[in-house]
Amino acid sequence: MVYKPVTGGVTAPKGFKAAGVAAGIKDPTRKELALIYSVVPAGAAALYTTNQIKAAPLHVTKEHLKDGRAQAVVINSGNANACNGNQGLIDAKAVASEAACLLHLPAEDVLVASTGVIGQPLPLTNIIKSLGQAVAALSEQGGGAAAEAIMTTDTRPKEAALQFELAGKIITVGGMAKGAGMIHPQLATMLCFLTTDAVVTVPCLQEVIHSAAASSFNLLDVDGDTSTNDLLVILANGQAENPAINKKEAAYYLFQEAVLKVCTELAIAIARDGEGATKLLEVRVINAASREDACLAARAVAASNLVKTAVFGQDANWGRIICAVGYSGAKFNPDRLDIFIGPEKVAQNGAMLPFSEAAAAEALAGSKVSILVDFNEGTHKATAWGCDLTYDYIRINASYRT
């Protein structure tokens, strides 16, 4: 086993501290302010939402990342600070400045992110007040509290971390994410914060997160809506003292695989915790003519409202699966396609195959439902993740704002 799972989330790597505290933003009884801090300046890279409406903190983070360096990230939940005009920008900058002041850093080394309701003014005073507590609470065991503080409709915190060895040094990659609704990332992600003690150049970091997101968060769908606040940030503080990862050779790919593993674990955790979800939906497409075709088809099935409701109803309605593949834009031969629900083959050569309803029902009864679509065309594959669409999704979203 090259990669060893460890606990600690974003504070698993050397030289990272974190905290999560209450801040009186939306719910005074919950942690709503998270802080991640590296004991030394870190190389940093980020991916942003492709939504043309971008929340204010994303603009500030992008500005502060121009030098590829950061040392702290402040994240609040309960308020998205999106669509707040110029005041939103002023507020986001004020959060960064106050944190910088308390941590004795240049403001440019502090990144900011927000998540929650769109279009309501950020309760800046409360956040500023709570920042002092967050700084005081910073600890090497603080990853869990931080992961809790970034939750909105999430029912549980989402953390992952692993270690691997490189040239005699132990490198750790940690991460946390939030997200349950408005999840249909495109080229970027929902909120995800990754930390590592690896020595890696910023261009390599940027490439690694781009490729990791493409195979994890970008193949994830809860409800087809791409958020205004999507952000993925990675901080690499070099405390592992490995020979620098600076070009695409063995060490780079080892590190890339580690980041992908952490991102995939977080993406699956988000799908499993989708708003109202009772089941994780895993859709694999195999033997496609290209990776792109496999991705398009896998994601369309995972994103289909009709597939999601059938999974909720534990109904082996493969017609909806093939229908979603059909409109996905993927190239395939309709007469060659096979479909499996769990281990049960339910369609062959694009048509019905008499199958065991009992076996299909069993495959649909668990907390994880696996759908496999075999194009029987080429050698490429992809996996996408989603969840079922339930009464609780409606309940949660019919009155989220109020």
Added chain:
Amino acid sequence: MVYKPVTGGVTAPKGFKAAGVAAGIKDPTRKELALIYSVVPAGAAALYTTNQIKAAPLHVTKEHLKDGRAQAVVINSGNANACNGNQGLIDAKAVASEAACLLHLPAEDVLVASTGVIGQPLPLTNIIKSLGQAVAALSEQGGGAAAEAIMTTDTRPKEAALQFELAGKIITVGGMAKGAGMIHPQLATMLCFLTTDAVVTVPCLQEVIHSAAASSFNLLDVDGDTSTNDLLVILANGQAENPAINKKEAAYYLFQEAVLKVCTELAIAIARDGEGATKLLEVRVINAASREDACLAARAVAASNLVKTAVFGQDANWGRIICAVGYSGAKFNPDRLDIFIGPEKVAQNGAMLPFSEAAAAEALAGSKVSILVDFNEGTHKATAWGCDLTYDYIRINASYRT
């Protein structure tokens, strides 16, 4: 008033008869077989689903329409005859042949369509048996029965018809449609059958339905899923004896507008009857830089699960509206956009505007909710239709197949 609404649906135009009868396909207590018949051969054109998985009857209809001529259409509900391999094609052809035999027509002049569950063999014997009854029941008052027979999860039949005068002759355009779920038409539509007694050339018919669908059915969304069976057919039998409509001059545009009006009325009826829907959602985008930008944005808002659930919950959550505009792909300036819910302006210049929650609540309380997005950029506009997303959508679709 140039256009006068009339009753009668597909049998409103001269020389058309229709029928709807039980056929023992899925539910023996319901009408499941519809027949439309023109007393003389009619010019005909069609649009087909863009889903790569196309139901068998679509292939047969396309083949039979090569000569631009048809005299009858047989439609069954309760079974989609999609993904049934070669047997599906054989069955669809058998339906057309049997109807042709009973009506003394060449098989090529009979079109076929199916709607219902995907991937289950068509109960051909029952359909063949019932075709005789359908032929016997053909009547100039049969439009309503036919509209009933094509329903699946629809709660009510959908018909429209209107008349206008051209060169001293009265021209009538009639239509019926079905659709409640798996509604996200792309370049084609759900099932829609139009009839007219106008004298029109087939190339003109084809252009007219293409442009009418673009501004009606293609701006409609119930659940983001594009069906395998989408089909729009128009039959023009020339019984109105008007001077032939054969090029793009005044008469052509008068006829085009009539077809668009009928299609729009049917599209709105489908949105209003969306699976589980309690409210019709109308989304208008105005002052866009191009028609395409307006269409993209209007449809994204009407298709957003989060907007749909907020409408169900009567929550003036404009953040979800702007978020959907943001990921729609439409070009616009985020700092210029205004949003209205009913008459109440809820956002201005892309940011919150203090608004009356009472007025917004009133606008959300009715059976029709209007959202207006003003880009303040150019002169183009578009309207899209959808419905709310409710507990009943989940109930209906968690066990549709069984």
